[in-house]
Amino acid sequence: MSSQDNTHEEPFLIFGSPLIEQSEIDEVVACMNSAWLGTGPRVAKFEGDFAAYQGISSTQVAAVNSCTAALHVSMVAAGLEPGAEVITTPMTFCASVNAIIHAGLTPVMADIDPSTQNIDPVAIEATITDRTRAILPVHFAGRPCDMDAIMAIAHKHKLVVIEDCAHAIETTYHGRKAGTFGDFGCFSFYATKNVVTGEGGMIVGRSEANMARAKVLALHGMSKDAWHRFGDQGYKHYQVVEAGFKYNMMDLQAAIGIHQLARVERTWTRREAIWNRYMEVFADLPIGLPAAPAPDTKHAYHLFTIMIDEGRCGISRDAFLDAMNSRKIGTGVHYLSVPEHPYYQQRYGWRPEQWPNAMRIGRQTVSLPLSPKLSSADVERVIAAVRQIISPSN
Numbered sequence: 001m002s003s004q005d006n007t008h009e010e011p012f013l014i015f016g017s018p019l020i021e022q023s024e025i026d027e028v029v030a031c032m033n034s035a036w037l038g039t040g041p042r043v044a045k046f047e048g049d050f051a052a053y054q055g056i057s058s059t060q061v062a063a064v065n066s067c068t069a070a071l072h073v074s075m076v077a078a079g080l081e082p083g084a085e086v087i088t089t090p091m092t093f094c095a096s097v098n099a100i101i102h103a104g105l106t107p108v109m110a111d112i113d114p115s116t117q118n119i120d121p122v123a124i125e126a127t128i129t130d131r132t133r134a135i136l137p138v139h140f141a142g143r144p145c146d147m148d149a150i151m152a153i154a155h156k157h158k159l160v161v162i163e164d165c166a167h168a169i170e171t172t173y174h175g176r177k178a179g180t181f182g183d184f185g186c187f188s189f190y191a192t193k194n195v196v197t198g199e200g201g202m203i204v205g206r207s208e209a210n211m212a213r214a215k216v217l218a219l220h221g222m223s224k225d226a227w228h229r230f231g232d233q234g235y236k237h238y239q240v241v242e243a244g245f246k247y248n249m250m251d252l253q254a255a256i257g258i259h260q261l262a263r264v265e266r267t268w269t270r271r272e273a274i275w276n277r278y279m280e281v282f283a284d285l286p287i288g289l290p291a292a293p294a295p296d297t298k299h300a301y302h303l304f305t306i307m308i309d310e311g312r313c314g315i316s317r318d319a320f321l322d323a324m325n326s327r328k329i330g331t332g333v334h335y336l337s338v339p340e341h342p343y344y345q346q347r348y349g350w351r352p353e354q355w356p357n358a359m360r361i362g363r364q365t366v367s368l369p370l371s372p373k374l375s376s377a378d379v380e381r382v383i384a385a386v387r388q389i390i391s392p393s394n
Contacts, residue, residue, distance in 0.1 A: 013381060015330030016192030019267060019373040020256070027255040039063075039219070039248045046254035049261050050187075050202055054177050059208050062215045063254065067166045067188035067201040069218065069247035071099035074184035074203055075134070077214040078160045080105055084133035088164075089119040090337040090358035092138045096164050097338055100136065107348075108132070109339065111355040115291045117141065117305070120357075121149035128153075134160040139168035139178050141334070142194075142300025143293065147173050147181045154182075162186065167302035169194045170268045174296050179204050184214075189253070192371075194267065194302055195260040197253040218247040267372035271301040274370055274379055278304055281383050284392045286312040288364070303334050306386075307364040313390050317364050320389060324366075327385040332367035 031042060043063050051058040064070050075086070082104045088096055090109045100107040110123035117140050124135060135154055137145040145163075154161045161182030165171070169187055171178035179185020189200035203218075205211040216223065221244030275290075282289060288307025293299040308317040315323070324331045337358035339350035352359035369382055 010328055010381070012328040013330055013369060013374075013378055015332050015367070015369055017369075017371050017373050018191055018196040019371065020196070021259065021263075023259040023262075024256045027259060028252060031251050031255040034251075037252050038250050040251045042251040042254040042258060043249050046249075046257045046261070047202075049258060051204075053261060053264070054180060054204060056180060056204060057208070060205050060211055062203045062205075062211060062218055063249035064201045064203060064218050064247045065249055065253075066095075066199055066247075067164070067186050067190070068095040068099055069245065070184075070186035070188075070201040070203040071096065071136070071162065071164060072102050073214050073217045073245065073247060074162045074186055074205070075099065075103035075105060076217055077205075077210050078134065078162070078183060080133045080160065083131070085129060085131045086134040086136050086162075087119075087124055087127050087132060088136040089138050089140070090339055090355045091117055091119075091140055091335060091361065092164065092338065093166070093335060094338065094341065095166075096136060096138055097344065105134075106131070109350070109355055109358075111357045112140075112361070114357045114361065116143055116146075116294075117361060118143060118145045119150075121146050121153060124150065125153055128157055128159075132157065132159060134162060135182075136162050136164055137182075138164040138166070139171050139300075140303075141290070141305060142167045142171055142302035143291075144168065144171050144173035144178050144297050144299075147176075147178075151181055160184075166190075166193065168300050170264060170298060170300040172298040178300075180206070183207065183210065189257055189260075194271070194300055195257060195264055197249070197257040197260070200249050200253045200257060213242075217242060217244045220244045220246060268301065270372040271370055274374060275301045275304055277379060278368065278383070282306070282386065285387070285390050286393045287386075287390060301370065303332070303367045304370045305334060305365050305367050307361065308366055308390075309364055315389065317366060320366060323389045324385055327381075327388070329382055329385050330369065333362075333365060334367045335362060335365070337362035 048058045051061045086100045110127045113120045163182045163185040165179040166188035168178040185204040187202040189197035221242035222238045310316045339352045
């Protein structure tokens with residue numbers, strides 16, 4: 001009998017598993033020992049650190065409990081009239097569209113550029129009506145939108161711009177950080193994102209007056225936040241000045257984010273290395289690969305999406321997902337286009353065929369693991385699985 005144990009099975013490779021190090025764990029324990037779990041000093045530090053990373057003033061940021069909350073608050077703070085149209089992309093998570101709806105506004109879709117998979121400025125221009133008041137571009141997968149063109153359209157038509165930067169913490173466009181072009185930028189720190197707090201988000205704003213209102217809206221519409229009311233400076237009375245929301249971030253979340261943000265460039269470098277490895281080893285396969293980052297931009301490398309065309313690959317996208325799962329490798333779909341979902345079809349009469357680029361890509365796309373937690377062996381497992389399922393081109 002062989003002494004070699006052949007019964008060992010490889011663990012399931014979870015898609016988007018975050019890299020948590022001891023510094024985060026220690027900070028969370030310290031936070032719990034401090035008895036300050038809600039919005040307090042660690043949230044303030046995280047806001048200050050994030051502002052410094054973005055190159056803006058600490059008065060221009062507000063931590064919230066999700067990017068969805070950030071989007072919602074930004075649209076309310078922008079003062080857009082009820083029912084006004086907001087143009088966004090059909091290649092996004094439902095939260096982008098739901099936030100528009102919850103703000104009492106009307107979502108309007110503009111198709112994507114098939115190469116960048118970002119919203120197409122030409123399509124934005126063609127979609128503008130006399131009821132359009134805002135553009136909500138999404139920096140898909142970490143690739144910056146064409147912000148020069150989008151801001152030119154916004155200035156021409158006097159439109160508010162709210163950037164969805166859920167994928168784009170490290171992203172830059174022509175030397176400027178994503179999120180600093182528009183009136184507002186909204187970031188995510190969800191468990192799969194490039195900086196993780198479990199759940200969490202951040203609003204950045206160009207106008208300090210708008211940001212002051214956003215901060216009030218994010219915590220019940222109260223004129224003072226909980227830290228200032230209950231801190232060691234003594235009790236402070238507050239006044240409710242608007243019907244706000246319960247969207248504040250907790251110190252427990254910020255305790256994780258402080259150290260995640262401190263490592264953001266190191267983890268970006270690891271994701272870049274994985275991205276480049278995938279691009280190299282998949283070049284001979286009949287799959288669609290991401291476009292190279294454009295000159296004078298920085299891609300956040302949040303998602304690595306490949307396109308599975310059944311005619312070229314000999315397997316459907318969904319069968320590919322199943323095949324990867326059977327090999328214990330988690331994958332994602334980013335995204336089925338928004339008009340594929342029944343709620344929006346029923347409410348707005350949308351049909352996927354109206355946005356053909358987003359429809360095609362949404363039916364072919366697969367996201368492969370791209371976490372800094374992946375070891376080199378994990379990356380090679382992903383590569384081997386893809387190459388087992390998809391044969392090289394002739």
